[in-house]
Structures are given as structure tokens and as C-alpha cells.
Amino acid sequence: MVNLNAVLLISFALFSIGIAGVLIRRNALVILMCVELMLNAANLNFIAFARHSGSVSGQAFALLVMGFAAAEVAVGLALVVALYRKRDTVQVDDINLLKG
């Protein structure tokens, strides 16, 4: 048996690490990875609550989230490659084209 609180704690910590990474890193690739970490923390919560409530809906939704994460990563990496072609950098603080 796994304690629900333990799962929530782990997923909270994982989400925090992910959000810290998004905020403090400059490399766009690492930022994408941290977004993935956050999505996985959410998935962990889905599964924990599915197990807690005895319903399978949470697992089905976690599978959907996994698919959306894959789509997101494909588009995000394509954006990174396009950005590298145009601006020759993947550091997000070098990208200030929209700055007035």
C-alpha cells in the first residue's frame, strides 16, 4: 500500500523542481524538459487519485496527458530548431524580438 500523502508530496516536489527549472534556466531545451517534469508530476497525481478512488478515469486521463505532452514536445523542439536557424541561439534571454 502506498500512502496518498507520500505520492502528493513527491509530485509536489517534482512540480516545484520543474517550475524552478523553467524559471531559472536559460537554455530553451532544458526549459522544455522542465515542462515535461511538471506534466509528469500532474500524471503522478492523476494516478494516485485514481488508485485512491478506485476508478480508472484518472489512468485514462494520464494516458491522454502523455499524448499531449508528446505533441507539445514535438512542436517545442521544432520551434527551438527554427529559432536556432534564425537567431543562432537557444538562450531564451537572447530572444528579445518582441521587446519594444
Added chain:
Amino acid sequence: MEHFIETIGRNMFAIFGVMALGGAAVVVASRSAVHSVLAFLFAMLCIAGCFLSLEAEFLGMAQILVYAGGIVVLFLFVVMLVEVSKAKEKEVFQLQSRYAIGAVLLGVAAFSAVFRKVIFGAASPQALKLSDNLAQGLDVAKQNAQAVSRGLFAGYLLPFEILSVVLLVALVGAVVLAKTERV
């Protein structure tokens, strides 16, 4: 010893969870993007272990397939495209080929140690048969996959179909975004 193993088995989730947190911390802290990707792979595998210990067998396997098999490889390719290496290698062989050969030999040794009896021993008189524990585990996994598929296709068919459209759009969008300028 028995007791120790039992304790580990009971706390499998916590062990995998803490390992995943460590991997995530390395993703954030590491300077090299390649190291980040490898730590990300480690964290994803540990999260798959968490899923397995939460009795979501199908999702654990899907996690390994999708992340370790797909997304991490994609990340590695983009790191290779984007991070220009400054120093060119002059030697013919890679620096790590010695280690690679050693690892292969180690793998062969471990494999032959495990399957020593099967390979070199006399043919077993009994037919091959799953142990009860393993058979039960497979049964549980089958039930889990059945339950998930029932939930997905009965309860959430519309989101599932929308996901397929989103994946198609992402596919086309990624190709359009990443293609070179017209020739």
C-alpha cells in the same frame, strides 16, 4: 535479509520517487545539455517505476515507451543539432570505445551467468512453466490494461479522438516549423 528485501518492496514507491527527484534536480542543475537529457531519461524511468508501484502497469510501460523511446531521443537529436561542438576529434576511435567494449563484455558475462543452466545444462525434463507469482503479475497487468482501455474508449472517447487530431496537427506543425527555407 528476507526482512530487508521485504522492506524495500514495501517502500518501492518512495525509493523510485526520491530517485526521480534526484534526476529532476540534476536536469535543472547540470551545465551541459546532454547531461540534462540523460538525467531527464533517468527521472522518467524512475517515474515509470512509481507508476508501476502504484499498480498502473499499463501506464508505466507506456511511460517507458513514450519517454525513453521517443521523447528523449528527440531531445538528444535536437541537442546534437543545436549545440555546436567546438573541438573536433582527431583520433580515429572514440575515446570511450574501450569502455563500450568492456560494457558489452560485462553484459555478455551477466547474460551467460543468468542463463548458464539454460544454455549449458542438460535439457530440462519438465515443460517450461511460469511461476505462480509471475503468472499472477501478468494477469494483473492484463486486467489493468483492460480496465484502462475500457475507461478510455467508453468514458473518454471524445478526448481520445481530439488527441489524435492534436497529434496530427503537431506532426504537420513540427515539419513546417523545422523545415529549411524553400530551395
